Amino acid sequence: MRSQKSLIFNARAGHKFDNGLRLQLDVLNPFNAQTNQIEYFYVSRLPGEPWTAWRTVMFIPSNRLRSVLRWLAGSDGDHVGLAPVRHADAI
Numbered sequence: 001m002r003s004q005k006s007l008i009f010n011a012r013a014g015h016k017f018d019n020g021l022r023l024q025l026d027v028l029n030p031f032n033a034q035t036n037q038i039e040y041f042y043v044s045r046l047p048g049e050p051w052t053a054w055r056t057v058m059f060i061p062s063n064r065l066r067s068v069l070r071w072l073a074g075s076d077g078d079h080v081g082l083a084p085v086r087h088a089d090a091i
Contacts, residue, residue, distance in 0.1 A: 001057070006035035008062055014072075022072040032065040 009031060014024035036059040044054050 001041050003036070003039040003057075006033065006037075006062070008033050008035065008037070020073065024070055024072055026068045027066075028063050028068070029065050033062055035062050036060060037062050
């Protein structure tokens, strides 16, 4: 069993200030791809169920288009004082 191919883009832009603060904008799924982040197939059987197993495809859908603007404080990538400033979901 094979799942369909998928391709999801994310974008990040930011600026690090002299005092160690960083302003960062993340745009997740900017092309609003309608696909799954992951799909997997498994066979399961709970105790007491017949030996004919359930064959199931599980999936996690991709996020809708969204942007996050945040301040980051710390040095060398430490996320001390992570504080989201704005979060907007697309319609």
